[in-house]
Amino acid sequence: MRRQSDHSKLFKNEQSKCVGILNGIDNEIWDPSNDKMIPFHYDSSTVEVGKQKNKNAICSKYNLDNTKPLIVFIGRLVAEKAADVLPGAIQHALDKTKLGANFFIIGAGDTSTESALNYLVQLYPGQYNTFIGYDEKIGHEAYAAADFLLMPSRVEPCGLNQLYALRYGTIPMVRDTGGLHDTVVDMGDAGGFGIKFLHASETDIVYSIERAIEVYKNKKQMKAMIQTAMQIDHSWESVIAAYKKVYQSIA
DSSP: OHHHHHHHHHHHHTGGGOOOOOOOBOTTTSOTTSOTTSSSOOOTTTHHHHHHHHHHHHHHHTTBOTTSOEEEEESOBSGGGTGGGHHHHHHHHHHHTTSOSEEEEEEOBOHHHHHHHHHHHHHSTBTEEEEESOOHHHHHHHHHHOSEEEEOOSOOSSOSHHHHHHHTTOEEEEESSHHHHHHOOBTTSTTOOBEEESOSSHHHHHHHHHHHHHHHHOHHHHHHHHHHHHHOOOBHHHHHHHHHHHHHHHO
């Protein structure tokens, strides 16, 4: 705790010298119109049909309901990502919303969290499934198929998953912290294209899931959010310009 406090004090004292630059992504690798790892390609003009085809494929493969919103979590099953909260939050959400959504968890990490997440498969067949491990192809397939990406992180200096999600027209559901705060605008704000919540808690996650289900039913709003998300440029090309500006100011 002392080290963290000392770091915070250092950054505060030297803030005039600090510059924050967001992560960038490779737009050639992460491109739903030309991604060799997904079964069906699409762009912003064909996203509705394209995502549904990818959703049909992944729902068929993992025994999920393709008529309901698909919420995915992709990442390490560790405390920093608030993965320990996921089993309780998902169970509460599925019970409360009467199976109004699908959940697909992809990741590995803490064994007790893995066990708790796997246990839910037998409780909610046809609405919930897991892939414990890491598989890049399944990750790409999930971004292309999902309607929402859940990121309840306790700590997230910047994050890449939400940037991948935006590129694939998948609405990010994120805790309002770090880089998630900087890269996602809540749908309740002007030009909003995501869902944000304050705490990495079951209560906040469940409430966000309820918001996701409601906006999914509002086809006009959902379409507008997807279109906004897919137009945002988080490519390395845009990030390089920010680095050049910093270097030029030093010179």
